[in-house]
Amino acid sequence: MCRRADTGSVAGMIEVAELTKRYGSTLAVDQLSFTVRPGQVTGFxxxxxxxxxxxxxxxxxxDNPTSxxxxxxxKRYAEIRWPLHEVGALLDAAAVHGGRRAADHLYCLARANRIGRARVTEVIEQVGLGGVARKRIGGFSLGMKQRLGVAAALLGDPGVxxxxxxxxxxxxxxxxxxxxLMRxxxxxxxxxxxxxxxxxxxALTADHVLVLGRGRLVTETSMTDLLARFNRDVLVRTPRPAELSAALEAAGAVVLTDPDGALSVTGCDAVAIGDIAVRHGIAVHELTPRSASLEEAYLEITDESVQYRAGLEGSVR
Structure with missing residues (x-):
């Protein structure tokens, strides 16, 4: 369900424009701009x-923006009359009254946003808390509180x-x-x-990614393009590794032989490797481009933006 605002803007969009936020002398967000669009999971x-x-x-x-x-x-969130119908959020699963029962917590939110009791029952079942709906939240594990927070976010069936x-x-x-659920x-x-x-x-969930560092946007791209940007090598298996290695090196590639006999090729993509093998009449049993993991790509992108870096030398005693 995608909603359309009265302003005529594209339904279901989050727009951040030149956002700056200071807490005293600390600059938390620095002229940040991006748009989150419907129909995809955006990783932040x-x-x-x-x-x-x-x-x-x-x-x-x-929080109010500094600028x-x-x-x-x-619309600004404060201008939305019944916010849970348009926006659902889970920021801090522990920010709930521990003495309140799970169902009652959701009933209070529902009543404030003109949402019926039947919807409360529906989302409780959806998040798997039907058996503990009448129990007090103070006895919940963190995982159960997370599920309750998701139920609250879904309560108004929002588009964002x-x-x-x-x-x-x-x-x-x-x-x-x-x-x-997110997908x-x-x-x-x-x-x-x-x-x-x-x-x-x-890596399994997001279609699109926004990467921040020190309050600024470092990169914005699709998950596919981000990982493709950090291609490492091509794994090649062939019954004639020495001959193929020589042919690839003659074409300018760098070839390393793995302990199991497979070739790790850089400087030549999979298509070019396949063409070279065909020209030399060499069979290829496997041809697999290998890219960095999302973790490796993320660490490389954000290396200069890490604010709290632990020392790796020595040991903890």
Whole structure:
């Protein structure tokens, strides 16, 4: 379900324009601009202190920008009359009243946004908390609180969703569930912005990525293009490795032989390698381009933006 704002702007968009946020002498966000569009999961990545949570808080009206603006569906969050119907968010799963029962917590949110009780029951079941709906939140594990936070975000069936570290405290089944949920929400035409430090999970979840460093946008690209940018080599298996190595090196490639006899080729892409093998009548049994993992690409991109870096020399005693 994608909604259209009264302003006529594109439905389900988050717009951040020249956003700057200072806390005293600390510059948390520095002239940041980007747009999050519907129909895809957008990963919001960056080291600790990069400004991700501050940006999300500003989008949701929890912090006021020092300058610039943030809009949802063409409006400031404070201008949205029934916000849960347009925007759902999970920023801090622990920010709930521990003495309140799970269902009652959701009932309060629902009533404030003119949402019926039947919807509360529906989202409780959707996130797998049906069996503990009448239990007090103070006894919940972090993973259960995360599920409750997701239920609150989904309560108004919004077109825009923001999740800050949603897999914290979840077991493997829960991580897979949240991944599939976010992808399903995006496939319905919703806008999904999710921050996470779990790079392996982001590689499976996000279609598009925004990478921040020290409050600025370092890069914005599709997940596919980001990983392609960090291609490492091509793995080649052939029954005639010595002959193919010589042919590739003559064409300017660098060839290393792995312990199992496979070739690791740089300086020549898979298509060129295949053409060279055909010209020399050499059979090829495997031809696999190998790119860096998202974690490797992310660490290279953000290396100069890391604010808190631990020493690697010596040991902890």
């Amino acid at each position: 990545l960056g080291p600790n202190g990069a400004g991700k949570s501050t940006t999300m808080r500003t989008v949701l009206g929890l 610039g603006r943030t809009l949802v569906n063409g 969703l923001l999740f800050d570290e949603p897999v914290n405290g979840l077991d493997p089944e829960g991580i897979r569930w949240i991944r599939e 399903a929400l995006a496939s319905e035409g919703r806008t999904v912005l999710v921050s996470s430090h779990l790079m392996s999970e982001m």
